Amino acid sequence: MKIVTKLKPQRPKFKRFEFWTKVTKFHLFNYSLSTPLTRLTQFSDPYFRRKQIAGARPTDTTVKQFINRTSQFPIMAYAEPVHGVTDAMQVTNLPRKPRVLLAASGSVAAIKFGNLCSCFSDWADVKAVATLPALHFIDKTTLPKDVILYTDEHEWSSWSKIGDRVLHIELRQWADVMVIAPLSANTLAKIAGGLCDNLLTCIIRAWDYEKPIFVAPAMNTYMWTNPFTERHLMTVDELGMTLIPPVSNRLACGDYGTGAMAEPSLIFSTVSLFMESRQNVNGS
Secondary structure: OOOOOOOOOOOOOOOOOOOEEEEOOOOEEEOOOOOOOHHHOOOOOHHHOOOOOOOOOOOHHHHHHHHHHOOOOOOOOOOEEOOOOOOOOOEEOOOOOOEEEEEEOOOHHHHHHHHHHHHHHOOOEEEEEEOHHHHOOOOHHHOOOOOEEEOHHHHHHOOOOOOOOOHHHHHHHHOOEEEEEEEOHHHHHHHHHOOOOOHHHHHHHOOOOOOOEEEEEOOOHHHHOOHHHHHHHHHHHHHOOEEOOOEEEEOOOOOEEEEEOOOHHHHHHHHHHHHHHHHHHHHO
């Protein structure tokens, strides 16, 4: 009788979250989530052990290694046909603006979504996506006039037969980078579980992970420190998403603690520096 021994599957190593929360012209400042969610930085499991480096400033070499690691992403600058010229051989080498897909899920922090879109609109071509709960908080009059806001209604109304366009695929193909801000606890759980029951989560499920995604969570402090949040953050990190962590502030519910979404200006500076640094590496 032949005895078959089951091999224990290898557990994947957990990549340390890259929290790009402060930026200057030449450096990125790296913060680990040491408080209040201390369980993320104090694992007893050796696979998930990491250094307490809150406030540590990486060297120029460290920053260069990070940018080089992400330099395989598609660059923003490429030759496009000159407007009005029919000859396909006549092209321009001028770089186009980056294409940024901004998305909001159902958190009170979505009231800042108009401000977030305004921060990006001068620097990039912007399209926006909102879940149905997010629309409860978004004032559409605050959105820049050139920013189109897509919802679940657009997803279904744009398709009626085979051959019609599929909105979540078109948006995924169009974007150079996606930013989900705010990311609610509910949408975080959906992404971690692979669910795709609305336009936003369908885009995520169909996403090309050679292109970057930034997420800026916003939720109550006790939701942020919940063990489920820890597990879900591990999953999105394994997918390659970059976390822009929440900050401590007075929350909409009246509590004071960590869970408030990072300011739109900080989200913009984090994403823009990342994209520009990557473009410089690819262009050099």
